[in-house]
Amino acid sequence: MNRHLMLNETEQSFFQNELKAISGKVEQCLDSWLPTLQSQHGDRVLECMRYSTFAGGKRLRPALVLAASRLGRYEGEGAYWVGSAMEMIHTYSLMQDDLPSLDNDDLRRGRPTAHKQYDEATAILASDGLQTGAYELLTCERVHKDPLVRLEIIRLFARSSGAIGMVLGQMVDMQWEWDKPTNLRVDDLARMNYLKTGMNITACCEAGVVLAAAAHEPNHDLRLRMVRFGDAIGRAFQVYDDVLDVVGTAEVLGKTPGKDAKAGKTTFVSLLGLEGAQKRAVEECERALAEIQDFGPEAELLRLIARYCVTRDK
Amino acid sequence: MNRHLMLNETEQSFFQNELKAISGKVEQCLDSWLPTLQSQHGDRVLECMRYSTFAGGKRLRPALVLAASRLGRYEGEGAYWVGSAMEMIHTYSLMQDDLPSLDNDDLRRGRPTAHKQYDEATAILASDGLQTGAYELLTCERVHKDPLVRLEIIRLFARSSGAIGMVLGQMVDMQWEWDKPTNLRVDDLARMNYLKTGMNITACCEAGVVLAAAAHEPNHDLRLRMVRFGDAIGRAFQVYDDVLDVVGTAEVLGKTPGKDAKAGKTTFVSLLGLEGAQKRAVEECERALAEIQDFGPEAELLRLIARYCVTRDK
Numbered sequence: 001m002n003r004h005l006m007l008n009e010t011e012q013s014f015f016q017n018e019l020k021a022i023s024g025k026v027e028q029c030l031d032s033w034l035p036t037l038q039s040q041h042g043d044r045v046l047e048c049m050r051y052s053t054f055a056g057g058k059r060l061r062p063a064l065v066l067a068a069s070r071l072g073r074y075e076g077e078g079a080y081w082v083g084s085a086m087e088m089i090h091t092y093s094l095m096q097d098d099l100p101s102l103d104n105d106d107l108r109r110g111r112p113t114a115h116k117q118y119d120e121a122t123a124i125l126a127s128d129g130l131q132t133g134a135y136e137l138l139t140c141e142r143v144h145k146d147p148l149v150r151l152e153i154i155r156l157f158a159r160s161s162g163a164i165g166m167v168l169g170q171m172v173d174m175q176w177e178w179d180k181p182t183n184l185r186v187d188d189l190a191r192m193n194y195l196k197t198g199m200n201i202t203a204c205c206e207a208g209v210v211l212a213a214a215a216h217e218p219n220h221d222l223r224l225r226m227v228r229f230g231d232a233i234g235r236a237f238q239v240y241d242d243v244l245d246v247v248g249t250a251e252v253l254g255k256t257p258g259k260d261a262k263a264g265k266t267t268f269v270s271l272l273g274l275e276g277a278q279k280r281a282v283e284e285c286e287r288a289l290a291e292i293q294d295f296g297p298e299a300e301l302l303r304l305i306a307r308y309c310v311t312r313d314k
Numbered sequence: 315m316n317r318h319l320m321l322n323e324t325e326q327s328f329f330q331n332e333l334k335a336i337s338g339k340v341e342q343c344l345d346s347w348l349p350t351l352q353s354q355h356g357d358r359v360l361e362c363m364r365y366s367t368f369a370g371g372k373r374l375r376p377a378l379v380l381a382a383s384r385l386g387r388y389e390g391e392g393a394y395w396v397g398s399a400m401e402m403i404h405t406y407s408l409m410q411d412d413l414p415s416l417d418n419d420d421l422r423r424g425r426p427t428a429h430k431q432y433d434e435a436t437a438i439l440a441s442d443g444l445q446t447g448a449y450e451l452l453t454c455e456r457v458h459k460d461p462l463v464r465l466e467i468i469r470l471f472a473r474s475s476g477a478i479g480m481v482l483g484q485m486v487d488m489q490w491e492w493d494k495p496t497n498l499r500v501d502d503l504a505r506m507n508y509l510k511t512g513m514n515i516t517a518c519c520e521a522g523v524v525l526a527a528a529a530h531e532p533n534h535d536l537r538l539r540m541v542r543f544g545d546a547i548g549r550a551f552q553v554y555d556d557v558l559d560v561v562g563t564a565e566v567l568g569k570t571p572g573k574d575a576k577a578g579k580t581t582f583v584s585l586l587g588l589e590g591a592q593k594r595a596v597e598e599c600e601r602a603l604a605e606i607q608d609f610g611p612e613a614e615l616l617r618l619i620a621r622y623c624v625t626r627d628k
Contacts, residue, residue: 035477042509045485046477096442101434120415121488124438128410129477131442135449136472139465147461151453154468158450163349163360163443171359174435195356 001275002282005307015304022066022083023059029084030054033137035129048118048126049133053091056109060305061086064204065211067301068226071292072212072219078144081137082153082207086200088134089161092127093170099123102174144211153207160199169196176266184266193238194231201237202230225291229302232288237309239281242267246274248314281310315589316596319621329618336380336397337373343398344368347451349443362432362440363447367405369423374619375400378518379525381615382540385606386526386533392458395451396467396521400514402448403475406441407484413437416488458525467521474513483510490580498580507552508545515551516544539605543616546602551623553595556581560588562628595624 007015030053037043062083069079098105098113099120106116115123137143138154159165172192176184205226213219245260246269260267268277288306292299321329344367351357376397383393412419412427413434420430429437451457452468473479486506490498519540527533559574560583574581582591602620606613 041489042482042486044489045481049477096438099435099438101438121413122485124410124413124415125481125485125488126477128445129481131445132472132476132481136469136476139469139472147465151461151464155450155453158446158453162446162450163363163440167359167439167443167446168356171436171439172356174439175355175358 001278002285002310005282005285006311007304007307011304014300015308018301018304019058019060019063022063022080025080026059026062026083026087027054029080030087033084033133035133044118044122045125045129048114048122049129051117052095052114052123052126053088053130055091055111057087057090059083059087061090061200061204063301063305064201064230065208067299067305068205068208068229069211070208070298070301071222071226071295072209073298074208074212076144076211078142078211079208081140081143082211083204085134085137085143085153086157086204086207088130088137089157090200092130092134093161093166095123095127095130097170102170149210152210156203156206156210157200160203164195165199166196169193169199172196180264182266184271186268186271189266189268189271190235190238194234197238198231198234201234202227205230229288229291229306232284232291233306233309236281236284236288236306239268239277239284240310240312242269243274243277243281244312244314245269285310315592316599316624319596319599320625321618321621325618328614329622332615332618333372333374333377336377336394339394340373340376340397340401341368343394344401347398347447349447358432358436359439359443362428362436363443365431366409366428366437366440367402367444369405369425371401371404371423373397373401375404375515375518377615377619378515378544379522381613381619382519382522382543383525384522384612384615385536385540385609386523387612388522388526390458390525392456392525393522395454395457396525397518399448399451399457399467400471400518400521402444402451403471404514406444406448407475407480409437409441409444411484416484463524466524470517470520470524471514474517478509479513480510483507483513486510494578496580498585500582500585503580503582503585504549504552508548511552512545512548515548516541519544543602543605543620546598546605547620547623550595550598550602550620553582553591553598554624554626556583557588557591557595558626558628559583599624 034050034053035046037046062080065083065086066079094108095114097103098108099115105113107113111117114126118126134157135154138150138157143150143153161167169192173196176192206223209219209223209226213222242260245258245267261270268280272280285306289303292302348364348367349360351360376394379397379400380393408422409428411417412422413429419427421427425431428440448471449468452464452471457464457467475481483506487510490506520537523533523537523540527536556574559581560572575584582594586594599620603617606616
């Protein structure tokens with residue numbers, strides 16, 4: 001039922017090339033920003049920061065910043081720096097998520113998690129270094145010449161990953177893990193996912209628009225569109241994640257499918273059924289596409305990202 | 315040998331009143347900034363943030379921001395907000411320091427540490443909420459109307475608590491804990507302490523001056539003075555900490571003295587002897603005082619803080 005959203009061969013190759021170019025630029029930024037080893041005591045934490053940052057992620061969040069900035073005809077390099085800052089925040093959150101006292105995962109993307117490769121203390125300190133480093137990076141003039149734009153992006157990212165954003169979402173997720181509530185509804189799941197990942201995804205879309213508009217002449221209409229677009233693809237992504245956990249193959253996913261069902265976890269599939277969840281993911285994707293239907297080729301990358309969210313195989 | 319630096323009765327009462335007034339204002343700021351409970355799932359992390367923030371600290375860092383800002387004749391409310399942001403960063407670092415994989419402490423200021431009162435996952439998430447919340451707070455106009463001033467303070471705090479600051483200092487400290495090197499020199503100790511706490515103390519002094527000067531007309535001379543002042547009292551404080559561990563009484567310290575010596579830890583006292591360490595602390599304090607000797611009563615609070623660092627009994 002998501003067939004009409006699948007990327008054809010031309011689109012697929014355009015999309016892959018774009019992602020590759022963006023991730024190449026972002027990795028250059030990250031490499032130049034992260035502290036280099038000092039060949040003395042303490043290097044361990046700097047090593048761990050690099051180990052976790054360069055772990056083969058898709059850099060989807062930076063791609064969103066860049067794609068959204070195109071809607072405002074933005075062409076500067078700042079989008080790569082903003083995308084890099086969000087990757088550092090995203091990486092710190094994954095490192096902590098993997099810790100023994102949280103999800104207790106030994107592997108991520110086929111490699112030992114940070115606390116397995118190093119140790120727990122180093123992983124925690126390195127995650128702090130990444131988080132703090134993201135905010136320091138966002139103060140730099142290379143991000144945008146207008147200081148109000150830099151401040152606005154710091155505020156966006158801090159809010160979406162803070163105590164009423166990602167941190168709260170993680171807490172709710174942990175508490176469900178501990179309490180195993182049986183009466184969760186679709187709205188509860190959607191709220192938790194919005195806090196845990198959706199707000200950061202939306203913040204990337206907003207940041208792109210903020211970069212493009214002059215601070216004293218903000219484009220409120222475009223920003224609202226991007227908020228609604230970001231919310232919709234965030235939901236689409238999460239619902240489709242639950243679908244993949246059922247229909248995906250271990251080989252492609254790189255992890256055992258059916259893990260959630262086996263653990264008795266409430267998911268969009270357990271609440272809506274497989275077909276219902278697929279339908280919902282597609283609806284959210286179409287809602288996102290509707291927000292940008294009036295745009296031309298400058299919105300193409302955003303469209304492909306939205307369609308990718310509900311047609312990917314992992 | 316530090317007798318001439320002791321606070322007399324009048325000074326003592328002025329100092330205590332100042333600290334009390336500052337800490338009262340800062341706690342109002344913190345109370346209004348920290349998220350209030352939402353009476354739903356996830357409140358645990360918000361509760362833990364408040365539990366750790368309101369634990370009876372002296373709020374010495376905010377006092378430094380305020381005292382430094384007075385040298386530039388600054389009289390706004392922003393210093394309290396900046397001080398509050400640094401308290402949130404300081405609190406997050408103490409919470410993590412106490413974690414089982416780091417110092418593994420059950421008690422802080424006579425109360426269960428965050429992970430003992432709640433649990434490890436909650437303590438980690440709450441520390442993130444505090445760190446992120448500090449940067450979000452610093453973006454607000456109430457801090458200072460000039461956006462460049464806000465950005466400069468974010469950069470100062472992020473740098474001093476980041477991967478080439480506090481995070482690195484923590485890592486070095488941990489590695490010494492693990493490796494127990496026997497060849498550490500005074501300079502090694504001083505560097506580790508500078509990274510772990512000194513940079514943040516200096517950042518507070520600088521932030522006060524940054525608040526006071528217009529961004530387009532910075533007072534470089536005053537700022538340099540404050541950097542040297544902050545470095546000196548940071549060193550004085552740390553050296554005197556090691557002295558107190560030897561001469562302090564359990565009753566006043568609120569913890570067992572002689573812990574470092576028993577653990578065979580290298581300290582300023584083990585390297586310089588008790589008298590040598592006392593002398594060094596006094597010299598650093600006098601170096602700090604020399605930096606502000608040309609000022610009048612507007613520097614009085616800074617002077618008292620410097621003298622307090624090497625005459626306190628806990």
